[in-house]
Amino acid sequence: MSNKIKGRYQKILNRIEAACKQAGRDSSEIVLVAVSKTMPDEDVLELLETGHKHIGENRAKALEDRMEAIKDESVQWHFIGNLQTNKIKYMAHRVNWIQSVHKKKALKEIEKRAEAEGRMINVLVQVNISGEGQKSGCEPDQLEPILKYGQKLKHTRVKGLMGMATLTEDPEKVRPEFRLLKKLRDEHLHLNAGPVELEHLSMGMTNDLEVAIEEGATMVRVGTAIFGERNY
Numbered sequence: 586m587s588n589k590i591k592g593r594y595q596k597i598l599n600r601i602e603a604a605c606k607q608a609g610r611d612s613s614e615i616v617l618v619a620v621s622k623t624m625p626d627e628d629v630l631e632l633l634e635t636g637h638k639h640i641g642e643n644r645a646k647a648l649e650d651r652m653e654a655i656k657d658e659s660v661q662w663h664f665i666g667n668l669q670t671n672k673i674k675y676m677a678h679r680v681n682w683i684q685s686v687h688k689k690k691a692l693k694e695i696e697k698r699a700e701a702e703g704r705m706i707n708v709l710v711q712v713n714i715s716g717e718g719q720k721s722g723c724e725p726d727q728l729e730p731i732l733k734y735g736q737k738l739k740h741t742r743v744k745g746l747m748g749m750a751t752l753t754e755d756p757e758k759v760r761p762e763f764r765l766l767k768k769l770r771d772e773h774l775h776l777n778a779g780p781v782e783l784e785h786l787s788m789g790m791t792n793d794l795e796v797a798i799e800e801g802a803t804m805v806r807v808g809t810a811i812f813g814e815r816n817y
């Protein structure tokens with residue numbers, strides 16, 4: 586087995602460390618989610634040998650297959666892709682984090698499935714921070730009703746917000762988008778009650794994690810820099 590992935594993983598840890606230092610933060614505040622989409626199971630297994638625990642997939646079927654293939658009980662599985670309500674049933678038995686909740690209906694279904702499994706599922710509410718065009722996540726004015734709904738749940742914890750920034754080569758361009766997500770989190774902290782506890786901000790990927798950390802990210806989702814270029 587090569588050590589390519591382990592080497593890249595170490596580089597990412599170093600980048601996170603440096604970004605935290607720059608921002609006057611402690612790297613223990615940052616959860617790194619390794620995004621393994623389209624990559625073979627062997628690559629994920631190599632990464633897990635480092636002791637890394639958080640793995641993300643963006644398609645329900647891919648996540649289901651991965652959770653089936655990799656039996657390691659200590660892995661924390663994240664669903665980070667576009668969430669279709671009718672796919673929740675394929676992940677509820679094992680997923681630990683669903684980062685892309687954007688409507689009450691999805692929360693309702695997660696609660697129902699988690700209860701049936703006797704489990705607790707952590708979720709983040711995905712907010713559309715990139716404006717027009719890309720339609721992923723709820724609009725900022727939908728956050729309040731979604732969070733209020735979340736306050737009543739028993740098998741679902743609403744742990745924060747997630748955002749996908751505009752795809753661009755220049756990470757500085759997305760700084761205002763990250764800043765917006767943090768502002769929205771801060772503006773909704775008064776809704777923390779029961780299972781709603783807005784502690785996490787999931788933002789930043791391979792190209793822009795430094796800017797995201799400077800702007801308050803507590804979770805970064807990194808694929809390419811760990812697993813290499815994808816073929817799509």
Ligand SMILES: *Cc1c(COP(=O)(O)O)cnc(C)c1O
Pocket residue numbers: 620622643665666749790791792806807808809810
């Ligand atoms: C693919 C993906 C990532 C990781 O992107 P990289 O640029 O490869 O680091 C992060 N978040 C989501 C939602 C993704 O689909």
